[in-house]
Amino acid sequence: MISKVKNAMSxxxxxxxxxxxxxxxxxxxxHHQNCHQDGLPPRFPYGRPEFLDLTPxxxxxSTEHASRPVLTLKRDSRLPWRTGYAETINAGKSxxxxxxxxxxxxxxxxxxxxxxxxxxxxxxxxxGTGIPLQYWGVFDGHAGSGCAIMASKLLHRLIRDRxxxxxxxxxxxSVTPPxxxxxxxxxxxLEVKKGANSTQDPEDPNAITDPSIRFxxxxxxxxxxxxxxxxxxAFKQMDELIEKEKTSFTISGGCCALAAIHLMGxxxxxxxxxxxxxxxxxxxxxxxxxxxxxxxxxxxxQYLGLLRPELLGxxxxxxxxxxxxxxxxxxxxxxxxxxxxxxxxxxxxIEDDLKFPLIYGEGKKARVMATIGVTRGLGDHxxxxxxxxxxxxxxxxxxxxxxxxxxxxxxxxDSVRHV
Amino acid sequence: MISKVKNAMSxxxxxxxxxxxxxxxxxxxxHHQNCHQDGLPPRFPYGRPEFLDLTPxxxxxSTEHASRPVLTLKRDSRLPWRTGYAETINAGKSxxxxxxxxxxxxxxxxxxxxxxxxxxxxxxxxxGTGIPLQYWGVFDGHAGSGCAIMASKLLHRLIRDRxxxxxxxxxxxSVTPPxxxxxxxxxxxLEVKKGANSTQDPEDPNAITDPSIRFxxxxxxxxxxxxxxxxxxAFKQMDELIEKEKTSFTISGGCCALAAIHLMGxxxxxxxxxxxxxxxxxxxxxxxxxxxxxxxxxxxxQYLGLLRPELLGxxxxxxxxxxxxxxxxxxxxxxxxxxxxxxxxxxxxIEDDLKFPLIYGEGKKARVMATIGVTRGLGDHxxxxxxxxxxxxxxxxxxxxxxxxxxxxxxxxDSVRHV
Numbered sequence: 001m002i003s004k005v006k007n008a009m010s011x012x013x014x015x016x017x018x019x020x021x022x023x024x025x026x027x028x029x030x031h032h033q034n035c036h037q038d039g040l041p042p043r044f045p046y047g048r049p050e051f052l053d054l055t056p057x058x059x060x061x062s063t064e065h066a067s068r069p070v071l072t073l074k075r076d077s078r079l080p081w082r083t084g085y086a087e088t089i090n091a092g093k094s095x096x097x098x099x100x101x102x103x104x105x106x107x108x109x110x111x112x113x114x115x116x117x118x119x120x121x122x123x124x125x126x127x128g129t130g131i132p133l134q135y136w137g138v139f140d141g142h143a144g145s146g147c148a149i150m151a152s153k154l155l156h157r158l159i160r161d162r163x164x165x166x167x168x169x170x171x172x173x174s175v176t177p178p179x180x181x182x183x184x185x186x187x188x189x190l191e192v193k194k195g196a197n198s199t200q201d202p203e204d205p206n207a208i209t210d211p212s213i214r215f216x217x218x219x220x221x222x223x224x225x226x227x228x229x230x231x232x233x234a235f236k237q238m239d240e241l242i243e244k245e246k247t248s249f250t251i252s253g254g255c256c257a258l259a260a261i262h263l264m265g266x267x268x269x270x271x272x273x274x275x276x277x278x279x280x281x282x283x284x285x286x287x288x289x290x291x292x293x294x295x296x297x298x299x300x301x302q303y304l305g306l307l308r309p310e311l312l313g314x315x316x317x318x319x320x321x322x323x324x325x326x327x328x329x330x331x332x333x334x335x336x337x338x339x340x341x342x343x344x345x346x347x348x349x350i351e352d353d354l355k356f357p358l359i360y361g362e363g364k365k366a367r368v369m370a371t372i373g374v375t376r377g378l379g380d381h382x383x384x385x386x387x388x389x390x391x392x393x394x395x396x397x398x399x400x401x402x403x404x405x406x407x408x409x410x411x412x413x414d415s416v417r418h419v
Numbered sequence: 420m421i422s423k424v425k426n427a428m429s430x431x432x433x434x435x436x437x438x439x440x441x442x443x444x445x446x447x448x449x450h451h452q453n454c455h456q457d458g459l460p461p462r463f464p465y466g467r468p469e470f471l472d473l474t475p476x477x478x479x480x481s482t483e484h485a486s487r488p489v490l491t492l493k494r495d496s497r498l499p500w501r502t503g504y505a506e507t508i509n510a511g512k513s514x515x516x517x518x519x520x521x522x523x524x525x526x527x528x529x530x531x532x533x534x535x536x537x538x539x540x541x542x543x544x545x546x547g548t549g550i551p552l553q554y555w556g557v558f559d560g561h562a563g564s565g566c567a568i569m570a571s572k573l574l575h576r577l578i579r580d581r582x583x584x585x586x587x588x589x590x591x592x593s594v595t596p597p598x599x600x601x602x603x604x605x606x607x608x609l610e611v612k613k614g615a616n617s618t619q620d621p622e623d624p625n626a627i628t629d630p631s632i633r634f635x636x637x638x639x640x641x642x643x644x645x646x647x648x649x650x651x652x653a654f655k656q657m658d659e660l661i662e663k664e665k666t667s668f669t670i671s672g673g674c675c676a677l678a679a680i681h682l683m684g685x686x687x688x689x690x691x692x693x694x695x696x697x698x699x700x701x702x703x704x705x706x707x708x709x710x711x712x713x714x715x716x717x718x719x720x721q722y723l724g725l726l727r728p729e730l731l732g733x734x735x736x737x738x739x740x741x742x743x744x745x746x747x748x749x750x751x752x753x754x755x756x757x758x759x760x761x762x763x764x765x766x767x768x769i770e771d772d773l774k775f776p777l778i779y780g781e782g783k784k785a786r787v788m789a790t791i792g793v794t795r796g797l798g799d800h801x802x803x804x805x806x807x808x809x810x811x812x813x814x815x816x817x818x819x820x821x822x823x824x825x826x827x828x829x830x831x832x833d834s835v836r837h838v
Binding site for chain 1: 584585596598599600601602604607609637638639640643644645646647648649650651652655719722723726727741742745748750751752753754756759760761762763764765781816818820821
């Protein structure tokens, strides 16, 4: 059957489909019911990563499901850091390639005026001044290519612009970032009152620690933590921008996003989804990111379902069962896991357990709400459970958990790969 | 000042205080306002671990804060597995030793009748038949010794009794535990209907996967997962038992609980709190448990505070700030972290940010609601924020995250330690 579908598809893909189309992600069923309804134009036209520099003919050729050509960089084009790249279209799972990638050298600069600071997206201006930032991104799209294309074109700009807000701190990396900033961006320090301790009874062992001391105990925050926070918030901003622009454009589907950023001698890796960044050193594979899947995030999702049962729409239970339960099994005992459990235990089956489990299936087949096989990413704002009005987005997170590697890429023999 | 307090205390501890007394945990301020109010008797009298076998005189001597005697096993007493033990009273932090320990050899047996299966706690019956279970537990108490004493006397029995429910499965370890059990405890299997696939359209690539196949896809659950689930639920049952018996007894304070269980050749380590289990092998320290502290559990706690703001009682904010904010700083920018963030970012200070941060302080001084320095454990049901009606228990978890080690204790030279 699969080969029949493949053939049918490769025949179909004659005329390019420039935007959203309904397809499934893995063996789950992802449907964006609201796409196209308003006949909105696509935010960006369909294409392959800019650095591939494809002609229209090659772009058309890249969608051939029968021959599945492997696209690599042109012989004479060079990406920084000896970056390599290869892609091919999947074997009939979607008509167009829903995945994207970007590789950009950017420059972080002070934002010169208020208009710039408040803008969500500055144009690239390539005069080569500022702090250099090398950026790699991969975007594993599903249920359409719109989201991955938009993220591949804009996420790095958002990161650069937000880093611009703290350019004055980046220029003095030996100075710890100030805890508090005045409105003009300069450090603001509280005066420490003297003698505030005098009301304290030194003999009372139960006395609250001197409040003035507590008040002024400050945590030190490193510049690296600040950069990680900026990357995290740029992912969030990217997701909000997709939602906002969906009112004016068609931006189909959703995507996992994995970004690697080299800034001031350190490598930052931020992953929202189930892509992987690895380093290969002396033929040894070193994982540089964690994957977020229904299995790895089961407890977070179950906890949300427990605390916000209305999000389960009376169709799902936050408990996990090893298989679906039939009505005639009421009163029997079934293995289950709740959000606090790593192990399994037996429970007596009640009416509520007959609902479909929020997390169901194993390994590559594990799904949230029987629909999606990945739990973090961008987009998917209108993704609903098939044939229902239950939104899945509240269970999906757009937040990566970035890590900072000080000496990650040490020797010339190392290679960093995105999979 | 500290030495003055110490002296005052060691003078005070003349008459034994057999139950709850108000003291702080670390440098936080833990107050159990409802203790003693009803003049209830203690659930168990104060004492030191049974295996120390102290005379009343030695028990009294053990509370000397000035001399701080180190208690160890008697010369002629031997614990299984060459288990060692040493304790001394803390230096003036509490009048009695709030920590406890147990070391027990138990036997898992089929529960013979319904009365036994429904009972929460069976007596020990030492005829030596059944599956041997070696148990070690340490209980780091705070704000009173009642909880740690009760847990040290009962947790292992709860674990043994719940293992008794699956004794028939333990006796056949090569058989995978059945997913579903009939009411009499025997495995229950669904019939698989034939021909359910015939309504499926094989040409429709978007068709939902055959529901009858989905229905019957079963996850395999190992016996080890089942044992871990039983340990997890025994911790929960222990916590519920403490809450229930508080209506009839005084059970003061709370405690971290760390249990190590050797059963059928495997070692299970379950930790709810900030105690540590380590193995020392060839002078190398191998951690066998994770600690749960305000810092390691910040994101879980912030998430709960965000989803259930009523638990913060209008006094706390779920956001983390590096220090408290003063009113005159409104409108300025402050570093912060929310529940999705590992890094830090600046935000404009609003009125709501003036509340006290739910998680505050660093390292050993980190506190939940300015009160408690550990985020998992048993008891603490009536623990409130000082001078308020805000309960802290909803933020505390009684669940360990047990791990199973197949070849943990390999050689005779290894030693397992609780700290």
